[in-house]
Amino acid sequence: MGRLDKRLVGLLVLAAVPPAVEGLVLDVVGFRAAEGLAPQVSAVWPYDTYHDLRWLLVYHDSWLTFAIGLVALILFRALLTTGLVALAWPRQLPRPSLRWLLRRNLVLSAVITAVVSPWASLSIAASVVALSWLLFASLLPLFLLAPFLQRAAVVRSWWRGLPSIELVGWSLLNFVVLTVAGGVTWVVPIGWTGPVSAVAGLANGLLWQRTVAAALLPRRPVKWSRVPVAPLAVLLAFVVPVVVQPLLQLLPGTSPKGRALVLDRPLPADVRHAVIFVDGHGSTYDGRPAVDPNVQEFSYRGMDPQGRPLPYSARDTYKSIATSVGLLATQVDLLHRRTGRPVALVGQSEGSMVSRTYLADHPHPAVDTLAMFSPLINAGRAYYPPVGASEGWGIAAGWELRILFGAVNAVAHSGSGPEEPFIRSLLDNAPFYRNDMMCPVPGVRIVAFLPTTTATEAPPGEFTRVPVFEMPAVHGGLLATPVVQEHLLNFLEGESVSQPEGGYTQLQEFSAAWQAPPLALSLNPVWRAEHLPDPAFTGKVCQSG
Template sequence: MPVPRGRFIGLLALATVLPTLEGAVFNALDFRSAEGLAPQSSALWPYDSYHDLRWLLVYHNSWQTFLLGFAGMVILRGLISAGLVRLAWPGSTPCPAFRRLLGRNLAVAAGTAVIISPLAALAVAASVVSLSWFVFASVLPMLLLSPFLQRIGVGAGWWRGLPSAALVGWSLLDFVVITVAGALVWRAPDYWTLVVAAACGIGNGLLWKQTVRAAVNPAHVHWRRVPVAPMAIVLALLIPLLVQSMTVVGAPSRNNFRPPVLTHPLPATVPYAVLVLAGHNSTYDGQPALDPAVRQFSYAGLDPDGRARPYSLRDTHRSLDSSAALLATQVNDLNRRTGRPVALMAESEGAMVSVTYLRDTPGSPVKALLMFSPLVRTGRAYYPPPSASSGWGLVAGWELRGIFGAVNLMTGGHDSADEPFVRSLLENAPFYRYQTLCPVPGVRVVAFLPTVSAAETPPGPYTNIPTFVTPGLHGGLLGRPAIHDRADDFLAGAKVAAPRGEYGIIQVLAGAWQAPSLAITVNPVWRPQVSPGPPFSAKRICAGR
């Protein structure tokens, strides 16, 4: 027997009103980049908790406000989910009393929030440094957890046995619906966003109906006596550590930096001397480039004879201001030795060093900048240094310190949530959020972007310079012969640009899985750097440059 008509209408109404109200608030605030989060406000476990926690971890400024917000979030989420479960309960099966459902769902809301909180903190980290593996590390565990968590709010025994094929299927469909719904809400113009958000809410209601029925009346349960759910939870929490560990373990061998520009002579058509900047966790053994007009930037500076010093990966952890000061010395030295204007070929962190240097050194000898895998729109969230007792994102910072500490124990690495490079992005977020991919007076600029960077970039404008987009992951573009050839063309004076249509599609599809941006005007650390204007609007991109 299906859900009675009256309860079914109530289910759709409750599932619809939440994303519609949230969409209306975003529309009123012109908070376009967050509109893709609205459909998750009435989604299934654990995506509803993931939605709530990202907001809470970004928008709290003390332990007290976090704990009050956490308690309020758990109570509200428990009430909403208990109501949705009750309204979705199939008519063919006796339904427990609402008080019992409420108690169970309050417990589920609290437990799920604790489990999901580190994943939401990784989404905050992705907003700070714009690296896609933090996005993937936060989302992948939820795909594993979702079929198990659908059973918790319904009844006992959820922790034993594998979820049914129906629950797995509905959970995967839920992920697809949330992703597509977030893109549709963002793409809808003006107040049509409310209509689309309401439609997404109806979709959520239908999914609650199907998953509750599948959980209440499961098909044959495999491994009925095995405590599979606790094992799945442990595995899900290990996934982010394993993902981050793989990036740390592979870094030294991957970034012993020798791209073709260091091992081949420059074409005769290139009028520049070239300084090549590697990225974060790169290493350099001191080997000079083949062409005397090419030099590798050293994060350890120059020796007394003007040669670039070898450096280790820990040398790349320094602040962007200090790296930019080293770059100024090395640019001037290369310009003096060769008598040529200088071109910077900079990857990842090196690109951020380059834009910092150009910001602080107008009229420098640098006349061309080629950025490879630059960090796009970093600094969209904040957390204070560990010595602070308050500040936006306080608890998120401590969760990230715990995650990085666990990864370092596993790998012997030295990455930190508070290393000077990361703190540079945090403390100077208005510049790096809005000014990275912008024209520089007197300098020819191009950015080579891997398609994966679209997953870490909020929907909307992000650049005012030519971009060359190519399929690939973050880092390593300089090592590709085809990209090297396009870089030579640019250095020889050609216009190089190749945008790809799928980049924008990935942007809006990934928008549902990012943390909301902290309003640029609310953080007292940023206020001295912020000009008047709307706190959320992407119109700030490249303003004033």
Template structure:
């Protein structure tokens, strides 16, 4: 009965997802009966994306807590070890309902951050949202079986079983994303059976611990408090990982180009970058300015806040810069954009009239299929309304004391949200008459949902987001590409990492549901698994 109860919800969820063709979310199904807190993380990611009003959100949250509490109570009762007397079923139900409500409060900020990841496709948000799950798991797995769960350190056995559950869910998601049709249902069922076996082991480890260290110390409340604080601190840590504002000096800016390069080059920095106006070493190279051009057609210095403008307005500035540079030099223009800069370059290619003086584009760490979720602007209702306000609260706290403030409603982010069908489908699609190459760090594989992610040549190296700029191996390929060479060097592990990350992404909001996106007729990669489909 334990294995049947653990297998049935994943099978049903996977069968529904296969039936409607929602291939982008199939890897989540095994988490439907995972042990705490992976089960609640599964529920809340669905809820954070798929609610259309405050009423739907509150009703859905109540339903999530009740169903999760009852299901966990049943799994706990069936997994109870024979060596220990089992509490009354009513006590288990009350206890697990309480744990479900507590887990919803604790995990909600991290589920909201996973939606922020779906919007901007920045792997740091995905990685940041997973670490608390690993930390909280041993504590919450004790909470459903004992009244003194909040005191003492979890045992090494409980820590090991919870880590194994994470590994199992990751592997099951990867296998499901590699299968088609009914085979995914079979894998989900097997993963559910494995969940049942792990419930038996985690309940036993919690009920019959070998030894509890610090038995009088309230360790769990401290861990939970730190986890809640970490949801705010994560913004600061992500900013630190991405580098301080202004620290962008690629070799194409700091070194001279070889004579065999026929282009004039515009280097476009990413989010929160700044520029003091110092020109690049080579006169054929210019820095793009998020502040625009002066009266002589030269780029102006800019502060980090200037990068927060919308992608459309940045692309308009780039169009003026391209024309000015082409007139001044008489050379074809090449664009090298990093992160947000790559998205500015791609937006320019889509929005501005052809033909263009640009015939070569290098996209470093572009956002991989961003715009997979939505939340409306303040004062409006729509899909993800509660998620938007939770993200605003998190960012407001994170911005306290920060000189350069970021937010979920800054024009850059809202431009991605508003034009999600294009960015989700066509960021890495070919453009007639323009040679393109995408320089992708391998960590971006975790950003790419299952399915196709690029139809332009790629150059992949082990690195984090933004970490390829300045790498000598990448710089050599930049020069080769500018000189007319073809660059295409995918790595075998990229596809594997893409599948391993699929279980921990939030489900995509179906393009056809959101009226904000109705004007852009695009196929939905979350259902087709393909990009660059005809409009």
């Protein structure tokens, strides 16, 4: 019994120390946005490797540093896993030698790194564009693969047969523990991240004990014991990015018909503005004029010689934000001169980014109202250089994303990808979208209509200084909701609109564990932001340098 107690104590200490050290370092440097990752250092596979790769994919600035970091992480993970497995091994079974365990875990660490890497890179894409569906698409494969990978360190033929219900249950509990721990690290005061992460590490140690026992001592015979189920599960995981976004479009409230409120009916008499509706990424326009002559659809192709918005296709929305801002400036000027009215902008998703950037770069005195639907909150938190660059922060992540989205586009034929000009706009102008996007503009009334999923898209902390209307929905779905349509019309009529949602902040906090760590603004020379306040460290936005 004494020896058993010593082994358990050793397991708990080994599982608690690495998260505590990372939490302490994050507290010392004040890196608040990344604190939710610390409990994952000693998590059970694959969440430990997911943790490692997100740090590496963000924080490397050349192929050499990426290669060195990748080798170091594989070695570290192999050594730590060997120790955890050895200490968690059931006493009633003979344990292989440490040399055998180390050799096995070294190979498996490299294999699992390769398996998890695409999903870690997808989390980088989620940090760039702040879209919840990308974050979900990076996590769903981990749910699928976790019960299989948790057998890998101890079972020789781990790729064959279905995992037991016990392993499935422990993997789900593993995710819950890491999610809660990540949220608590943000809630506690600075200085407590290390202790909280240590407690989470103790829970990780107990989970290692239970998962190793469940893998080695299954209560029932393994089903499909001759079928290579794990490789099939890996192949199935690669389908996730293709199907997640279309499935989200089937949820209630995601119909694009919400734009009909603006385009297919007259404005109420109390609305004194002319209105330009700026639709989002991947939208189309057939050129039909709005019912109300004081309303126009913004055209991503520009205006015809008669001053009418041109029809556009989905690919026209891929252009840079600066180009779209120039087109919007022309359209605002023409509409104002034709109607003599002040102009209100109603932007959705990419349209919100274009409209808000317009107010920062080319404001027209006639534009005094902006309603943003599903703006990309805290976009540009990661970086990768353009094609042709030989170095730069996130260079390996950029190429992995190009390969991943190239494979998706071979099936979906969307033509969208990590190199399109719109995405590069978010990458290159990240300080504005991280710090100033949700800030007031003098002389302009602003409201942001935010779906609940927005809470999963940005690190915890302050993200807005403008009024918000928050409501359960997915990205791009609010404008189709009758209650939101009513509040938009009230806002256009001059009323104040604000409805923060209870629980929104808590959802932000408990999502923090699964986001990639933001790249510090001061590190990237492309951003020229050495002296700008960084929301990732201050927890606040709209801070001047």
